[in-house]
Amino acid sequence: MSSFDLSEILGNPEYVSMLLLGIKMTFVVAIGSWTLAMTLALLLLGLRYAPGPLGNAFVTAYVSYHRNVPTLVQLLLWYFGIFTLMPDPVTFWLNDHNAEAIFAVIGLGLCQAAYFSEDLRSGMRAVSPGQMEAARALGHSYVSAMRFVMVPQGSRNALPALINHSVSLFKNSSLAVAIGVAELTYAVKEIENLSFRTFESYLLVTVLYLVFSLMIMALGAYVARRADPVRSGRA
Amino acid sequence: MISDIIAIIRDYWLLLLIGQYPNGPLGGLAATLLLSILAIAFAFPVSIALALARLSKSPFLNWPVTALVYFTRGVPLLMLILWGYFLVPLATGANVPSFLTMLVTLVVYQGAFLSEVVRGGIVALGHGQMEASRALGHSYLGAMRYVILPQALYNVIPSIISVFVATIKDTTLGYVINVPDLTFAASQINNQLLTQPFQVFFILAAVYYVICWSLSRVAIVTERRITRPRRIRP
Numbered sequence: 036m037s038s039f040d041l042s043e044i045l046g047n048p049e050y051v052s053m054l055l056l057g058i059k060m061t062f063v064v065a066i067g068s069w070t071l072a073m074t075l076a077l078l079l080l081g082l083r084y085a086p087g088p089l090g091n092a093f094v095t096a097y098v099s100y101h102r103n104v105p106t107l108v109q110l111l112l113w114y115f116g117i118f119t120l121m122p123d124p125v126t127f128w129l130n131d132h133n134a135e136a137i138f139a140v141i142g143l144g145l146c147q148a149a150y151f152s153e154d155l156r157s158g159m160r161a162v163s164p165g166q167m168e169a170a171r172a173l174g175h176s177y178v179s180a181m182r183f184v185m186v187p188q189g190s191r192n193a194l195p196a197l198i199n200h201s202v203s204l205f206k207n208s209s210l211a212v213a214i215g216v217a218e219l220t221y222a223v224k225e226i227e228n229l230s231f232r233t234f235e236s237y238l239l240v241t242v243l244y245l246v247f248s249l250m251i252m253a254l255g256a257y258v259a260r261r262a263d264p265v266r267s268g269r270a
Numbered sequence: 271m272i273s274d275i276i277a278i279i280r281d282y283w284l285l286l287l288i289g290q291y292p293n294g295p296l297g298g299l300a301a302t303l304l305l306s307i308l309a310i311a312f313a314f315p316v317s318i319a320l321a322l323a324r325l326s327k328s329p330f331l332n333w334p335v336t337a338l339v340y341f342t343r344g345v346p347l348l349m350l351i352l353w354g355y356f357l358v359p360l361a362t363g364a365n366v367p368s369f370l371t372m373l374v375t376l377v378v379y380q381g382a383f384l385s386e387v388v389r390g391g392i393v394a395l396g397h398g399q400m401e402a403s404r405a406l407g408h409s410y411l412g413a414m415r416y417v418i419l420p421q422a423l424y425n426v427i428p429s430i431i432s433v434f435v436a437t438i439k440d441t442t443l444g445y446v447i448n449v450p451d452l453t454f455a456a457s458q459i460n461n462q463l464l465t466q467p468f469q470v471f472f473i474l475a476a477v478y479y480v481i482c483w484s485l486s487r488v489a490i491v492t493e494r495r496i497t498r499p500r501r502i503r504p
Binding site: 223224 | 360
């Protein structure tokens with residue numbers, strides 16, 4: 036192996052553009068699945084607290100499946116399994132619109148929704164039931180009591196866990212390489228194949244992952260501090 | 271659909287269970303469990319050492335280990351696996367089997383992760399235990415070995431089981447470097463069948479679900495058992 040030379044990669048426009056595309060795709064997958072996960076988590080939370088036994092049972096089963104089956108296996112099941120069961124027009128449309136990325140977003144989003152909903156549930160359980168009773172007594176409907184009284188407090192309680200799982204979700208976007216999504220891990224493999232600069236390639240991408248993860252943690256810490264000035268010692 | 275699944279299990283159950291052994295390397299579910307058990311077995315002493323280093327007042331011990339823990343928290347496990355797979359042979363010149371690469375990576379990764387669990391257990395005990403032990407003449411190591419660690423590790427048994435479950439799930443990433451585990455066996459079956467990918471990966475998901483769910487139940491039951499005595503005798 037010749038001497039360490041980072042400029043071999045950073046000085047090559049082809050490699051840099053591959054890297055930038057990988058970064059972009061990583062964030063597309065991460066942000067897309069995060070959005071899907073958070074939306075679903077709120078729906079699942081609502082289902083859990085809805086009257087009747089069916090909602091709670093469904094959410095329990097959903098969370099149990101997504102927590103006990105490895106994320107990679109879920110992605111493989113989506114892309115290689117469910118994809119092939121879909122009718123041809125849907126298949127053609129998906130193939131025209133980057134099917135790998137779509138299924139990565141769906142797979143990671145559905146999986147992460149289970150964790151987010153459990154975080155929110157823990158946060159909600161930390162809020163006294165008296166709050167709901169007081170809100171109903173003052174004339175709030177169930178939905179508005181949940182929306183204006185319970186969820187804001189519950190989500191603040193859940194913030195630390197949500198931040199941790201958001202970092203996990205970002206890291207899990209690297210799993211999309213298994214179904215061919217051209218994200219950061221995919222990019223490093225391509226660059227390494229072309230340049231034979233194994234050490235430089237992996238060092239670069241590892242540093243990028245680390246920097247982005249720490250940025251997300253810092254952003255999360257900032258959001259947590261802003262959301263709860265009392266607990267963080269301000270106000 | 272159901273008959274397809276039954277047919278796949280009937281035709282390929284041995285491949286799913288032990289891979290190509292004895293004609294080839296041990297694979298399938300046996301390899302997954304072996305990998306997970308070995309990883310936790312080696313990660314456990316590593317995590318205790320790292321936890322004690324993290325709690326140490328010496329900056330030479332504390333800061334490097336803290337950096338290692340944050341590094342493993344910030345980098346995807348897949349990147350660590352690829353580091354091991356591509357760079358270790360390059361650096362040492364020796365050809366390393368993918369199973370061993372995966373094992374070492376999991377030990378490092380879960381060792382760092384588990385060290386936070388162990389550290390949490392130790393911190394949760396409070397200072398009084400250590401101070402009382404030192405007052406009675408124990409050295410630091412003696413106090414840690416006979417008083418602190420037994421209590422702390424007992425308390426975190428459920429978390430250790432949870433980390434074991436996470437390790438089993440993490441072994442699936444070996445798929446990317448062709449570790450012959452359960453996921454690899456499923457992809458081999460899929461390559462042979464070609465026409466029933468949903469059924470194959472459904473079976474794969476179901477097997478992981480049963481194993482991980484069962485172990486999670488063990489963790490919950492264990493946790494109840496551990497916390498029970500505290501309530502009876504406050």
